[in-house]
Amino acid sequence: MKNASRHALSFLIISFILCFIFLFVALYIYHDRNLSQEKPPQGETFRFQRDKQSAQTGETAQPKNRFVQRMRSTYTKHWIDPEDRDMIIAKSGLAARFALIHTLQLLPTLVLFLFVTAFSIFFTLSPFQSESFQYHHVAIPSYFTLLAFVFLIILAELFFIPNLFKDSETLVYRSRVAHAALAEARELRQKGELQKAREVIEIYLTIDEKNADARSLHDQILEGLYEQGFSQRQKAEEKEGPVEDEFLFEKGQEAMSRGDFYAALYYFQQALKFRGDDREIRKYIDRAQYEVNQQLGSLSQQDKAVKYYIEKKKDVIDLIETGDFYGAYDILSSLRKNRELAMHHPELIRDVELYYNDVKKRLAQYDFLPEESNSYAWLPAFDHIMFTDGKGFINTVERIASWNGQFYLYGINRYSIKDPRVRRSFLYGKWIGNRYRLKGLEGSREFSRDSTNYMRVPEARDELYFIETGLHPGYLLYFNASERLLRQLTVYERFSLYPALRASGFDIEGRFVYLSRKLGSFFGVYILALILAGIAWSKRSIYEFPPRFKLLLYIIIAPVLCYLFHHLYMDANSMFIYSHRYAARFFLKNINIALYTGIINTVIALFATIFYLSQRSSVE
C-alpha cells in the first residue's frame, strides 16, 4: 500500500474515532445538564414536598427566558416527558444512552463532514505532496472506508439505536415505578397498612437499593411490623429461604407419625415432584394412600358428614391429578368456608389449606384475582389505549400498568365490529398465557363471583373473557405514543410485528415503505459523501494550510450543511416514495416500492461514483 493511501486511511479512521468521542462527550454533557436541570438542592424529601406543592398550586417552575423555555420544550418533546425528567433515578446512565443515540443519529453528518474536510483540506497537506501522488491513492481507500462507514450506519439505524431507545424507555419507566412506589409506601405506612407498604417499598429497592430515604423508610416499616407482632417464625422463614424437597419429605413423615395422612399424602406428592420418580417416596405415598382409604372405610355410617368431607378431599386429589384445578378450587373453597368442619374436626381441615394454596398457584397460570390487580393499581400507567383484537372487537383500556413482566389492565370496554350494539365493560384484565384474561364483567350475573374468585370461563364465552391480539402488551403500552414505539423497533421487529400491529389498528407504514426510507438514508450518505468529496477535491486548498478565518467559518458552517444535505436527500427520497403511486399506476405496473426507490437511488449512486472517481490529480 502506498504511503498516501496509508495516511488517508489512518486520517479517516482516527479522525472518525476522535470526532465520535468528542461528539459523544459533548452530547453527554448536554443531556446530563438537561436531565439534571430540575434537580433539587436537597434529597428526596425536598423533591416530594416541592412536587406536592406544585401539584396543589397547579404550577411548575418555568424559566423566565423564552428561548430557554422553547429549547426545553423541544428537548422534552423529543427525548423525555417533562413530568418524567425529575423522577429519573439513574440520570447518568440515561444521559449516556441518550448521548450515544444522538451520536449514532449524527453519524451520517459526521461521515459527510469528514469526507468533505479530508478531500478539501487534509489530503492536500504535506504527507500527500509527493511527485508520485495520484488521486486514486486517496480515492480508493477512502471509497472502501466510506462503504465501512455506511455499513456501520446501517447497523446503528437498524439495530443499535432502537435497542438503545428500548433501554432508555425501560430506565424511564422503572424510575416512574420507583417514584410511585416511594409515594405509595409512604401513604400506606401512614394508613398503617405496613405489610403492603413493605411489599411496595421492596419494589423501590429492587430498582434503587442505594437510596437512603427508601432504605430508612423500609427499616421504619419493618420495625413497625415487628412491633405489630410480625412473628419470629416468619422472620426465620425469610432467613431460611424457600422450602426444599427434603423439608417436604420430612414434613410428610411428621404428618404420618401424627396420623395426619391427608397432609402426609400432600407433602409426599410435592416431594415426588422435586425428586422425580423416587422409590422411597412412592412407598410412602402408597402407605399414606392406604391409610387414607382405611380411614375412609373405618368411618361409621353415622358420621356421614365427615365421610362426605373426606370423599370431597379425595375428589380434590383426583381433580388435581387430572389437571382440573378450577374444579378442585371450587371444592376446596367450599371446604375452607365450612365452619362446622373446622370446629369439630380440625385435623381434617389442615391439609385443605395446603391443597388450596397449591391449586391457587396452579390457577394463577390461567387466571387472576382482582385483589392482585388492586394491589398494583398504584403503578404508573399508560392511559387510554385503543386497539382491535383478533376476535373482531375494538377495545378501549383506561389504564395499563406493568411490573416485572406482569401487565394489568383497568377499565376495559369492548365493542363488537360485527354488531355495534354489543358492548361489554370489564373492571380488570391481566396478560396471562399470551392473551388477556378479563374479569369483572359489569352488569352480568357472574359479576360478583367472577370478580372475587377464580372462575372457569365456559368455552362459549371464551371470546368475551379473553382478548387475543398476537401482540405482546409491551408494545401495546405505546399505542398512544406511536413515535415512541416506532423508534424502539429494530428492523426485525418492524418486519415481524407489522401484521399484528396493523391488525391492532396501529398506524405503521408498510414494510417496504420503511425499507425504502432506510435505503434513502443509507444511499444518501453514500451519494452525498462521494459528490461532496468530489466537489471538495475539485475546489481543494492548494495552500499548505487554508486561511484561518475562512477555515473557522468552514468549521462552523460545514457540519450544519452536511446535516441539512442529508435531511434534504431523505426528503428527496420521500418524494421518490410518493411518486411510486403514480409510477406504479401509469408506467411501471405494480412495481415494488422498495425496488422502485432502490433503482432510483442506485442510478444516482452510479453517477455519484463516476463523478467521484473521475476527479483528477492535477490542480485546475
Next chain:
Amino acid sequence: MKFLVGSILKTFLYLLILIVPITLFITFFALGKTGLPLWNIGIRNILTYARDFFVPSVILSYLIASLLVVAMVDKMKVKSLFVLHLPSFILACIIGAGIFFTRSDVPFTLPKGSLRVGPGLFFKEGVFIQAGSRKIQLVQTKQRNPSMYYYDINRNRLSVIQNVSMGKDGANRVYTDDKERRVVIVSKRALSEGTVRIPYEDFTRSRNTTDLQIFRVYGTQIRGVQRAILKRMESLGQRDQYIFLGSLLLTLLMVTIPVVYGMNDRGWGFSGIIGIFLVLAVLPFFYNFVFRMTGRFGTRVSAIGRYYYLMPALVIGLCGIVIDLIVAARSRVKG
C-alpha cells in the same frame, strides 16, 4: 463584454438547474408548514403550491445561481468589483420584468386556501388516527359506506357512527371545511354533541425536515422579513411598491456579492461555496435587524422626504458599499 455575457449565461444555466429542486424544496417546506399530514396530499395540491410559490422559488434560485457564479469566478479575470455586480443585476432586471408582466397580483402575497383536501387525507382505513384528545378509526363493513369509531379520551367514551358518507350529504357524514381548516364529523344519533369540528392541526403527522429546530428559527426570521415588507407596502401606491421591492432586490445583490466574492479564495475554492451558505444563513437575520432598527430610528431621518420607505434599502445598500470597499481594499493589499 465577454466576461459579462459569459457570467450571465452561466448564471442562467445554474438558474435552470436549480429551479426545479429549489421549487420542490420550497413547496415541500410550505406544505410541511400547513400542519397537514402529507402522505396523501395529491399531485394537484403539490402543483398548486408549486405555482403559488413560483416567484419566491425563482428569486431564491436566481440568488443562489448568481452567488455560485461569484463564488467560483476566477479572480484573475475580474477587473473591477463593480463589474461583477452587473451580470446578476442584468439578469435580475430580466427576471423582474418577467414577473412584472406575467403576474397581476402583488409579489410576496400568497393566495390563501388554495389547497383542497378531503377526509381521505386524514383517515386511513383500519387504523386509529389520533386527533388531539380523540382517536378515530374507519372500518369498512358489509355496508356500502364504512363505520367510524370515535373515541373521546377525556370522556372515555366510544361512539360508533355507522354508514358514514364522505361528503356533505347524508345523516352521518365526514367532510373538510377548508376555510376554517377543520374536519367536520356529523351524526346526530351517535354523537352526543351532534357535530364535531376537529382542527387540521390536531391530526398527528410524521415529522419531516421542516420540523428541525434550525428551520424553525430560520423560518421565523423569513416570516419576520415577509411581514415587515408587506406591512411597509400596505401604505404605498403601486409605483412606490415597485420602487420599494426593486430597491430591496438591488440591495440583496449589493450585500451578498461582495461577501461571497470575499470568501472566494484563489487558493481554496471550496471556501467560496461555504460563503454562499454563510450569506444565505445570515441574510434573513440581517434584514430583520435592519427593518427593526429602521422602524425604530428611521422616522427621525427626514432628508429622503416622501421616499422614507427606502430607508432600509439605503442602510443595507450602504452596508453593501462598505463591504465592497473592504473587499476591494484587501484585494489591493494582497495584490
